[in-house]
Amino acid sequence: MTHTITLIPGDGIGYEVSFAAKRCIEATGVDIQWEEVSAGADAMEKTGEILPQAVLDSIKKNKVALKGPITTPIGTGFRSVNVAIRQALELYACLRPVKSYAGIKSRFKDIDLVIVRENSEDLYAGIEFQEGKPETLELIRRIEKEVKKKIRPDSGITIKPISGFASARIARFAFRYALENNRKKVTCVHKANIMKFTDGLFLETAREVARDFAGKIIFEEAIVDNMAMQLVTKPNNYDVLLLPNLYGDIISDLCAGLIGGLGVAPGANIGEDAAVFEAVHGSAPKYKGRNKVNPTAMILSGVLMLRHIKEDNAAIKLEQAVKEIIAEGKFVTYDLKADPFDPSCVGTKEMADAIISKLKQKV
Numbered sequence: 001m002t003h004t005i006t007l008i009p010g011d012g013i014g015y016e017v018s019f020a021a022k023r024c025i026e027a028t029g030v031d032i033q034w035e036e037v038s039a040g041a042d043a044m045e046k047t048g049e050i051l052p053q054a055v056l057d058s059i060k061k062n063k064v065a066l067k068g069p070i071t072t073p074i075g076t077g078f079r080s081v082n083v084a085i086r087q088a089l090e091l092y093a094c095l096r097p098v099k100s101y102a103g104i105k106s107r108f109k110d111i112d113l114v115i116v117r118e119n120s121e122d123l124y125a126g127i128e129f130q131e132g133k134p135e136t137l138e139l140i141r142r143i144e145k146e147v148k149k150k151i152r153p154d155s156g157i158t159i160k161p162i163s164g165f166a167s168a169r170i171a172r173f174a175f176r177y178a179l180e181n182n183r184k185k186v187t188c189v190h191k192a193n194i195m196k197f198t199d200g201l202f203l204e205t206a207r208e209v210a211r212d213f214a215g216k217i218i219f220e221e222a223i224v225d226n227m228a229m230q231l232v233t234k235p236n237n238y239d240v241l242l243l244p245n246l247y248g249d250i251i252s253d254l255c256a257g258l259i260g261g262l263g264v265a266p267g268a269n270i271g272e273d274a275a276v277f278e279a280v281h282g283s284a285p286k287y288k289g290r291n292k293v294n295p296t297a298m299i300l301s302g303v304l305m306l307r308h309i310k311e312d313n314a315a316i317k318l319e320q321a322v323k324e325i326i327a328e329g330k331f332v333t334y335d336l337k338a339d340p341f342d343p344s345c346v347g348t349k350e351m352a353d354a355i356i357s358k359l360k361q362k363v
């Protein structure tokens with residue numbers, strides 16, 4: 001069967017890692033027809049739009065996409081294309097497996113946890129009021145009148161909406177995922193002691209959903225700051241973590257650090273009608289075009305994609321090839337060497353080549 005899949009190479013290191021992943025996926029022998037579309041800086045140059053409608057149409061049609069990272073300049077009017085894609089296609093669940101591979105230098109061994117991050121609301125909803133604007137001053141006046149608390153007039157404001165609907169939807173996703181993947185426990189991460197009406201609602205909703213899975217999946221709660229400490233001391237105590245959007249983003253990078261860094265952390269954004277597979281890392285602009293960064297995170301995102309399209313055999317073989325190359329430690333990028341300046345490290349392309357050779361012995 002031929003699978004038609006949207007490919008968004010991204011920018012910065014996006015081209016290098018997405019093409020490395022594409023080559024590895026093709027080497028599994030799965031029949032894929034790629035539909036390449038561009039978003040981000042490149043699309044802006046070519047079409048004047050950072051997220052052309054054609055990109056969304058292609059993902060909607062094919063229902064599956066592999067996406068490289070896209071730069072979001074800080075503090076400009078240029079909103080995140082990544083967030084825009086997730087919102088436009090209602091890719092409400094962000095799934096990020098965090099798994100140790102032998103051969104990677106890391107403080108911990110045998111970590112195997114999964115982050116389930118709510119992807120559609122919270123401080124990422126993009127509802128912001130700029131400091132000094134008349135509408136911001138009006139909002140400040142209304143809030144002060146309503147809640148009798150002072151807000152400095154030179155404040156900017158970002159709104160944090162969290163709904164019962166989206167909280168129940170992501171909690172059900174986390175519990176269903178746990179059940180289907182032989183996981184034992186879901187830990188809901190929150191700051192409900194401070195944000196009672198947003199995180200409080202997220203937590204209360206998770207508790208309700210947990211009741212439907214009682215006896216099958218253990219439910220646990222953790223305050224986010226304590227969770228950060230627990231994860232850097234006892235990460236093996238955790239299984240599936242359920243988090244609102246912002247905490248999910250931060251804890252994802254922390255967990256990537258537990259298993260050897262962003263170079264090996266894959267991810268997926270999943271909705272009812274479509275799924276987009278992408279690494280946790282960004283576009284690392286300083287490494288653009290240098291054939292330097294680790295393609296593993298994108299390749300493992302490809303493994304998640306292969307599972308999603310029910311090509312399990314191909315997924316198992318590709319993951320195994322990645323595992324073996326990392327364990328051998330020879331054809332790996334700088335970040336996987338004990339000394340990052342080790343002259344024997346290889347480039348992005350060469351690591352992908354080694355994975356492909358390994359794979360060819362299995363196919």
Ligand code: NAD
Binds near residue numbers: 071082278282284
């Ligand atoms: P980043 O993840 O791009 O890079 C941070 C550092 O992590 C790099 O300097 C590098 O040392 C390391 N790193 C990242 N990927 C690596 C890889 N594959 N191999 C080896 N090392 C790797 O984070 P940043 O610098 O904060 O963000 C750069 C841009 O990417 C920003 O514009 C940000 O908004 C964007 N971003 C995009 C996505 C996405 O497209 N989904 C995700 C995160 C950040």
